[in-house]
Amino acid sequence: MKALLTVIKRIHRAAVCTRRQLRSSSCARRSGPCPSPEPHGALVTGSSWELVQRLRTQVEVRPAFITEEEETALLRELEPGLRKKRYEFDHWDDAIHGYRETERVTWAPACEEILDRVRAAAFPADSPLLGPVHVLDLDKAGYIKPHVDSVKFCGSTIAGLCLLSDSIMRLVKEDCSKEWLDLLLPRRSLYVLRDEARYKFTHEILKDEESVFKGQKVPRQRRVSVICRNLPA
Numbered sequence: 001m002k003a004l005l006t007v008i009k010r011i012h013r014a015a016v017c018t019r020r021q022l023r024s025s026s027c028a029r030r031s032g033p034c035p036s037p038e039p040h041g042a043l044v045t046g047s048s049w050e051l052v053q054r055l056r057t058q059v060e061v062r063p064a065f066i067t068e069e070e071e072t073a074l075l076r077e078l079e080p081g082l083r084k085k086r087y088e089f090d091h092w093d094d095a096i097h098g099y100r101e102t103e104r105v106t107w108a109p110a111c112e113e114i115l116d117r118v119r120a121a122a123f124p125a126d127s128p129l130l131g132p133v134h135v136l137d138l139d140k141a142g143y144i145k146p147h148v149d150s151v152k153f154c155g156s157t158i159a160g161l162c163l164l165s166d167s168i169m170r171l172v173k174e175d176c177s178k179e180w181l182d183l184l185l186p187r188r189s190l191y192v193l194r195d196e197a198r199y200k201f202t203h204e205i206l207k208d209e210e211s212v213f214k215g216q217k218v219p220r221q222r223r224v225s226v227i228c229r230n231l232p233a
């Protein structure tokens with residue numbers, strides 16, 4: 001368990017380095033949203049139609065990927081362990097603010113079945129996966145700052161189930177911040193980030209005050225994500 005938590009800490013540490021690089025970036029400022037309708041559903045928007053189009057196989061949001069009953073089953077399994085931990089707010093250099101986290105290797109059969117569906121939807125059949133599933137519990141006031149997951153410890157694909165709250169995930173091109181996508185992640189959705197979207201763009205979860213999608217406020221509640229990753233090639 002200790003070794004696994006260390007991996008997560010390393011994922012987060014990589015994130016902080018990326019933020020420092022971002023701050024010194026000389027690229028132009030963020031531009032307004034693209035005026036054209038989104039080609040892959042109402043849940044993704046971005047700085048240009050071309051960018052949304054180019055990343056359409058690398059950024060997926062599947063609403064209602066799990067049922068209310070499945071969400072309840074996952075939370076029933078996770079809540080007792082999470083409740084023993086305290087939300088962390090005061091580490092100024094963390095990539096994540098207002099969170100507690102854990103990971104889990106073995107799950108009750110009902111949950112394992114859900115995770116198998118996630119794996120089948122997100123990863124190629126022959127892709128070796130990171131054994132432990134990462135569980136991140138964000139307080140209502142919590143948020144995730146822009147970062148890129150560690151390339152040393154995680155592979156090309158990140159797949160996350162979103163429980164308890166809608167949220168906005170923002171992707172920003174690491175070397176050019178005017179290129180961005182916003183993803184509306186509804187409660188009980190699955191998102192998948194692959195390849196360029198995973199390696200060349202930072203991802204973040206917006207805080208409640210900034211949680212707006214196409215001009216509409218998306219209130220942030222406490223949010224629990226269940227994240228599967230593959231191993232580096």
Ligand SMILES: O=C(O)CCC(=O)C(=O)O
Binds near residue numbers: 011136205225
């Ligand atoms: O909560 C999520 O969906 C993403 C978490 C994340 O970016 C991370 O742990 O690296």
Ligand SMILES: [Fe+2]
Binds near residue numbers: 147148149203
């Ligand atoms: Fe991440």
Ligand SMILES: [Mn+2]
Binds near residue numbers: 088091094
């Ligand atoms: Mn910390």
